Amino acid sequence: MTHDIDLYLRRLRAALRSLPEAEREEILAETRSHLREREEADGQAGVEAALRAFGPAEAYAGAFVDEYRLRAASAGGGPLELAGVLLGQATRRVTACFGFVLAAVAYLFAGAFVLIAAVEVIRPDLAGMWIGPDVFVLGVINPASRGPDTAELLGPALIPLMLVAAPLALALGYAISQATVRHLLRKH
Amino acid sequence: MIEAWKSQLRKGAAELAVLAVLDKGDAFGVAILDTIESGDGVGVSEGALYPLLKRLETGGRIQSYWSEPDGAAAPRKYYRLTGEGQDALRAMRDAWTSFRQRMDEIVGASHDA
Secondary structure, eight states: OOHHHHHHHHHHHHHTTTSOHHHHHHHHHHHHHHHHHHHHHHHHHHHHHHHHHHOOHHHHHHHHHHHHHHHHHHTTOOHHHHHHHHHHHTTTOHHHHHHHHHHHHHHHHHHHHHHHHHHHHHOTTTEEEEEETTEEEEEEOOGGGOOTTOEEOOGGGHHHHHHHHHHHHHHHHHHHHHHHHHHHHHHO | OHHHHHHHHHHHHHHHHHHHHHHTSOEEHHHHHHHHTSTTOOOOOHHHHHHHHHHHHHTTSEEEEEEOOTTOSSOEEEEEEOHHHHHHHHHHHHHHHHHHHHHIIIIIHHHHO
16 A cells, blocks of 8 residues: 555544544545555556545545534534534535524523523512613613613513523524534535 | 536536446445546546445435455445435436426527527
8 A cells, every 4th residue: 555545544534533433444444445446456646646536634534524513413412512513614604604693692592581580580670671761671771771761561570581581592592503404414 | 607517517416426326236436436437527526426425325325335356456335225215316317307308498499599
């Protein structure tokens, strides 16, 4: 086996390190087999042409790694895993970027809803649904913007409302992530 | 511009081409590639073929097994069509045939005029 094949396979092995061992070894064995066939048929020129056609080991491995991550995330990955996969592909695929941003916004809303419920417990005078002339705030109000005609309408009902809204926003973010990952897998 | 368009066209055709080759019998990567790329070729490279084969296998359209025939330079990974792959190939062939006929009518007609 030529030095070029050996070097390429070593770089490919390193680039495939995030795959399960069996899957990694299978890809390496098949790549080795392909290069050996070309070497047997056309010598060093055949190897060089095949290596050019495989492309850089890291790029070639990337096709398998992306596919594996999308499959793993699609088959029951949690919110963090799904978000990580989308973030990893966000620089290369517009759909991944779009899905990540939408999901992140939904998760941020979920966090904000929990925070508002907590403020309602600690400082009920600051949290609520405030309505007044030129004022509408659902959440935490800046006391300076609360005029004499501003009224708080929800009172303690804000807590159950936020505690229902938070998991709904969380579920929405998760559904967006799942749908995006499934879409990417179909288009991969 | 034209190269980007051709690249998209080839990407869509690669899966059908691979399934059609395997419909003629079990084959390993080098043989699949040489069949597809003989003549003008579809434009599938080594770097695109194996990830595509992996995807088709994961999707249940093909299966693989290792074998080392006499005279082979190394053990070969052979692929074969599954029942699901044959169904997919049939559907893709039908879609391809009607698409090609329609395109021939459109493109061919204006060319002949």
